[in-house]
Amino acid sequence: MTTEAYPAPAAATAKPARPPGVSPWRRAGRAVLHWSLPVYAAIALAYLLFPIVIIIWFSFNNTHSRFNFVWQGWTLKHWKDPFQVPGLLDALKISIEIALLSTLIATALGTMMALALVRYEFRGRAPLNFFIFLPLATPEIVLGAALLSLFLSQSHYFHLGFGTILIAHVMFNISFVVVTVRSRLIGFDRHLEEAAQDLGANAWQTFWRVTLPLIAPGVLAAALLAFALSIDDFVITNLNSGSTVTYPLFIWGAARVSIPPEVNIVATMIFVVTVIAAIFTVWQSRRAEKLSEIRPEQEAIA
């Protein structure tokens, strides 16, 4: 990195009209300048990805004690029966149930809100947008603590557990869904809906056959985001879980004693599944983009 000090003045004096025959020093300087950005970016990416490698790698650690901090050699023994650790499978099941339910509810409610916000002019739309944005600008600990205050104050109606976790997850997911779906709706061509209606479709048919398929990639992306946020949430869940244990709460409990390699195995599994889902979503939205790119040409032909 010490050579970087040299090329800076060379670049500063670089003007488009330069006589031919650049000195080798300058050429070297330019090369450093040209490559310093990609190298820096590669290091930054490595920093982001390194812990993931460690997590997957340590799921194969041949641990003898209950600790999984020091590498002790390869083994597949933990992968053979990852759920033999008591409580891990139950915690994972609860997490998946809550993630599925909260994704379903939040995606439905959030998509409806996004439709209303983009489609209709009405009084109070700007403050409403701000209100929906507010949970995203509030630290999780405050969201969780405030919710716990409600549940404690109204303990006749709320018992901390599965239900309160679900309520919390839907709450923080709604805003994310609205923001994601709305960005997709803004570029939406409403002529398509008008065409459907001209061709005799009623509002219901128009929605199911035209609107929804067109915004589907946005809705799918929102659902995926909601699912990932829910299954990963620790801070808010920790405050409102009562005695129910989700996967992150199981890890939190285990972290105080010892983290078995099985936790890494489950993390690796979730990682692989989410990566596949993400690639699928990207592929879907690309296809949708390509489809919408076809249209203008057809219009030109017509």
Place this chain on the structure above:
Amino acid sequence: MAYFQRHKGIFPLLLLLPGLLWLIVFFAVPLYYQAKISLNTGSPFEGFHFAWHWSTYTDAIKTYHTQFIRSFIYAGASTGLSLLIGYPLAYAIAFRGGRWRNALLLAVILPFFVTYLVRTLAWETILDDASPLVSFLQTLGIVGKNGHVLATTSAVIAGITYNFLPFMILPLYAALERIDGRLLEAGSDLYGNRRSVFTRVTLPLSMPGVVAGVLLTFIPAAGDFVNAALLGSPKQTMIGNVIQSRYLEVNDYPTAAALSFMLMAIILVLVAVWAKIAGTESLMGAETAR
């Protein structure tokens, strides 16, 4: 659009209502209860009752101002670091990524696909006294011969930076990617050198991304307690640690509620100041960029 127009009055309301109610009941109303609890008086053993007990706030500030200040210093430091690491990376992906852009972007968000706690625990493994990295740093003399990395301020800040870095990169990328390449060409055609094209064209045009990225990183960082709990020692306790232990371990609800309320208030003030400096326009642009 006949159907939609006829029902213009109620239809949007019907679409909005269920989600809006959920947010009102489980986001807005809880803030009211939190305010109420923060003014309670009593003890976990005798129970609490409402009494406009304002001294909870002054006592809480007196006892926990160090943790408050520490939280904001840590959050500020990791936001700055995220910007330093994230801006060149976002820039490289946007302008040099070519057809690998989407794949690189996916790589940036890959950490989010691993459970937050497991990610942080991985850093515990990496920074453990027995790890090769720490002995390497010891050989270099960056860390003392018997020095630790774990349970230090640096470890906590590094952990926070790591965990929220993608929140910085994504809006930065969204802003950089939208810049019209012809503007940059125009800049160099008008005899701007690389540096002045960057400082006068690229950087100002990417400001909405910087504004959004700073907010998205700073807010969760200031409220975080996982990194301090797993990578720090009691000397690195942040305000989030205090709030969660006051609520869950000590059951001192009024203090916890008061601290939580103050944290939210301070963050809202900081966001408002930041919006004033950066201009609300870029803030709104940032919101749609998400």
